[in-house]
Amino acid sequence: MDQTVPAPSLSHQHVTFPDGLRLDCGFHLAPVDVAYRTYGTLSPARDNAILVCHALTGDQYVADPHPLTGKPGWWSRMVGPGLPIDTDRFFVICINVLGGCMGTTGPRSLRRGEDGRQEPWGTEFPAITIRDMVRAQKLLIDHMGISRLLAVVGGSMGGMQVLEWAATYPDHVFAAMPIATSPFHSAQNIAFNEVSRQAIFADPQWHGGRYWECNEIPARGLAVARMMAHITYLSEAALTRKFGRRVRHEPGRGGVPGSLFGEMFEVESYLRHQGSSFVRRFDANSYLTITRAMDYFDLGAEHDGDMSHPFAGTRTRFCIISFSSDWLFPTSQARLLARALNRVAANVSFVEIDSDKGHDAFLLDEPDFDRTIRGFLAGTAEHAGIA
Amino acid sequence: MRLDQRLIAGMIRPGTRVLDVGSGDGALLDHLFRNSGCDARGIEIDMKEVTRSVAHGLPVMHGDADHDLAHYPDNAFDYVVLQRTLQAVERPREVLRQMLRIGRHAIVSFPNFGHWRLRVQMLTRGRMPMTSVWSTPWYDTPNIHPCTILDFLTLCEDEGYVVQQWMAVDEDGERAPWRRSIRLANLFGEQALFLLRRKDTPRT
Known part of the structure; x- marks a missing residue:
């Protein structure tokens, strides 16, 4: 699927699922390739896996050099040996989202046209949702034999995936860290x-x-x-x-x-x-497909207009993090999420990190943020009994 | 952990669900989780303390007693704790109502404005009293709703709360000896500590 002109030819570590998956729009997409990277070692009990979800323009190269740009992974300051998401301790998985362009099936992937010739999907690629992205990730997590993720962590659109994971597969998510995100995409963000x-x-x-x-x-x-x-x-x-x-x-x-x-x-x-x-x-x-998926994201609308419904009875531990100068996903929206989780008496930590770096702060050097992630994951591991 | 926090911890049965409103550095939460096997969570208004607590692996969210209790469902907790804060909230009666709605029990501590030293200062100087407990001048104090132990008891009666346990505590948190007479406690107790439940909640 990497032969697309004029994109550079690259092969990404991936698993092909011939049966594919049924999308929210009703379309059955098959086969589906899911491209990913892993870091660290999966424990014999398979209980130390942390899924990191990437944002709109991110990809699975979270902690190793990007194959196209050669630049360090987008969260290499956070994921690695001894770092807050410690790969000496945890098995970290990062998956290119459905609709992406780094090896997971997306608009640049080839399909067989009506005349039998292979051509890219392009804008014919079906409309996908954040939940579809999460379903595709679940295929790979099941394939890896992991029945419960210790944590799902992600910022921005990655945070939307974290929320969908916790809402759709509550028993498979021990802890969830939605960062710099919102339970719905705001009118302002759709406008942008x-x-x-x-x-x-x-x-x-x-x-x-x-x-x-x-x-x-x-x-x-x-x-x-x-x-x-x-x-x-x-x-x-x-x-x-x-x-x-x-x-x-x-x-x-x-x-x-x-x-x-x-x-x-x-x-x-x-x-x-x-x-x-x-x-x-x-x-x-891909940019068109993924931005549209973000626009459709509304956790409340998916569940009778109440964003606390999908979390009723949840046993997942949540840690919501926002940044004081983030005006794209402001603290006020994170607080709506925190209160929705309060309504079902979920276990919630909620921190606003003081920063003047805007939305991008979650990718940058913020010592309080690092400490929060490290501490929350350590507490999570302790509660999960894998300390 | 402060001594009065030990007294609070002693009121909480092991393995229960606890919400500590104003959890500060998280010392009580940590104690309840580690030593009593409680599902203990915190709400704290000071973001630095929140960050510090979460960085220690404790479940704490940013918020405050006046605005954040209303979002929890009924009986979500076995105990809701409010330490040395009742006198500083905007609407103490509403906060107590919320505590005893979302929790089966409320544990409340507050500084006693009926202490003899305050009474003497008012009487002899005719000015707002200043002591080690009430240490900020009237124009700077966050303590906008001071009350005495007797005032608090009257409120509990009006609201239909059962006082399951009470004790007077001195400034260091040591239990004071005025456990027989509430009038003596109101005169000599620097702090008060109450364990309450709603009338309709069975005693446990």
């Missing part, structure tokens, strides 16, 4: 996603989603989508601290002094870099 999608649609190289036929990618549209989204991951304080109003003079670019774009603010340069490096590793149709 829509701007991202419109940027992709507006790129002439998108070709109605069949860009592979022209051997092109909608790089400009996808880059603009990423630039806009990236602003929402930061905060005014973080942008000011990092860039302020500093200007970068680039000789030979923009030319004449005094011309409209003769000089570039550093923040502009940074965003352009974010945009251009993103398009080298991410598929535009």
Whole structure:
């Protein structure tokens, strides 16, 4: 499934499930490939597994170098020997989400067309939900013979998956850590996603989603989508601290002094870099599919309008973490989740980490955050009797 | 753990569900989990303490007595504990009602405003009393609802709560000897500690 033009050919560790799975939209998707990475050693009792769920543009390379960019894994500061999610102690699994573009079945995967030829799904890929992503992950967890995950941990869209895991498979999740997330995708966040999608649609190289036929990618549209989204991951304080109003003079670019774009603010340069490096590793149709899955996420709507319903009688231990400057998934939404869990007397820890780094804080150096994760997992292991 | 926390722990049966409202550094939670096998959880208003507690593996959520108890279902806990905080909440009567709605028992401790030293200071100086227990000036104090032991007993009677156990405690948390006479306790006790239940809850 990695032969798609023009994406680089890569093979990812994966398991193929020939029977696939039935999606929330009613479509039966088969076969389904589930690509993943693991770290550490599964105990003989298979009781030390922690599933880390990645965010919108993340992937399964949580703690080893990314095969396309060569950069360290997206949470390599958190997952590893001796780190808060300690691979000396725990068996850590990270799975590329359904609809993704790093080996799990998604819009770039090939299917047999009506004429019998293989072609990518593209925008014909069925609409998926966060719960569908979790169902696909469950296939792999069952395949590994793990009957109960010690913990499911994830930030942002990863946190939505954590909540779906706890709601859909309560007996298989001993502890859940939803981080910088919300029990539903807000109107504001849907609005941002829509701007991202419109940027992709507006790129002439998108070709109605069949860009592979022209051997092109909608790089400009996808880059603009990423630039806009990236602003929402930061905060005014973080942008000011990092860039302020500093200007970068680039000789030979923009030319004449005094011309409209003769000089570039550093923040502009940074965003352009974010945009251009993103398009080298991410598929535009995957971006569309996954942002839509996030938009559909509403834990309450899935359960008669009350987000506490799916957690009635739950024995899962929850640790909700938010960040004070996160305006994309603000603490107020995390508190709604905490209160929904209170309504069913669930075991909930709820911490707001003081940070000025915005939504991205969960990926960055925040000592209190590290301590919270480490301590909660240690307590979890103790309660699970695997200390 | 403070001495009065030991007295509180002594009121709690092993293996029960406990909510500690204002759990601070989590010392009582840790004790109840480790030594009594309780399912003990905390609510704490100070985020630093919350982070510290969770980092010690204790289940604590950020919140406060006035705003967060209302979200729990009836009888979710066997004991709801409120230590040295009743006098500082916005609506003490409502907080007590919530505690005895979500818990079968409430354990409440508070500083006694009826202590003789406070009475003497008021009488002789005519100014708001200041002692080691009541140590902040009137304009800075978080203690907006001070009460005496007798006041508290009257409230319990009005609200239909049964006092299952009470004791006077001195500032260090040591149990004071005024266990026979509530009037003497109200005069000489620096802190008070009560174990309450609703009238309709069987004694356990």
